[in-house]
Amino acid sequence: MKVKLHDNLNAFLVLAACGTLSEAAQRLACSPATLSRRMQQLEEDVGLKLFDRVQAGYTLTDDGQQVLEQLEPFQCAYAGFEQWLSAKSRRPQVRVSAGSWTMKFLSRHMNELRQPGDGFDVVFITSEDRLNIKKREIDIGLRSSAPAEIGLASKRLPSVTFAPYTAVNLPEGTDARWIGIAPEFATTSSSRWILENHGAEISTFVSSQAALFDLMCAGASVSVLPCFLGDFSGELRRHGPVIEELTKHQWVTMHDDRRHLPEVRMMTDRIVNVMETYRQPSRRDQPAGVVAKG
Secondary structure, three states: OOOOHHHHHHHHHHHHHHOOHHHHHHHHOOOHHHHHHHHHHHHHHHOOOOEEEEOOEEEEOHHHHHHHHHHHHHHHHHHHHHHHHHHHHOOOEEEEEEOHHHHHHHHOOHHHHOOOOOOOEEEEEEOOOOOOOOOOOOOEEEEOOOOOOOOEEEEEOOOEOEEEEEEOOOOOOOOOOEEEEOHHHOOOHHHHHHHHHHHHHEEEEEOOHHHHHHHHHHOOOEEEEEHHHHOOOOOEEEOOOOOHHHOEOOEEEEEOOOOOOHHHHHHHHHHHHHHHHHOOOOOOOOOOOOOOOO
16 A cells, blocks of 8 residues: 555655664664655655765755755644643653763662652653754753754753773773774764774774763773763773863753743753752862873
């Protein structure tokens, strides 16, 4: 049976947001080959070339960008309807998105973020992508820059510092090898910094920050972590000074229309409180070891 046009348009929106067949197919619960055929069918149905197929993934053509802009009002309206319908049929839900490092930090303070008497559910979404708050993909986003879009509200959080770390079982003065994020997955400033400054010293590459952290704790290699994780891990110690050029602020960002809802306001206040209370240790003593280049 031929897939309906509106189903293919929804698949188009997902692929436009993801940029790669594999990630979009995973979100749509289909195979990349099936998704590719659906996009070819959609292009035939509308009579326009919507994507350029490049090595890095799928990029929108000018016509594809115009189609995306035409669909945006309908996408926002549908997302709002889904939230309204959900609120009618079940408990309120707050969707929170953050990158891997920040989500690992939040998970360690879950007792302060969730209370037994809460009358709402929370969905925590770990993603290095900037999910769209205006389109109601999420309610609260932890971001590395202030929002530029109209209709969003934000609060600046304490600064985040980064430093090199290694396993505590690595003897002082050892010339350790580095672990890094593979270039095709290096989307964060810290992962790119490692490639630019220590690329020749990397002996192991991984595809995610979670895998990098686990390997650092398990072995005797060096990589860069935010200090709010590295300083509080009993399995790691600093291997050099703070990398000043990576220091940055974070912002907690919300949709201006939804931030006044009791559940969104309560969750935002709890996140801000945890960030301000536990984020940055006062420790500045630096152990001996390899000094980070920068």
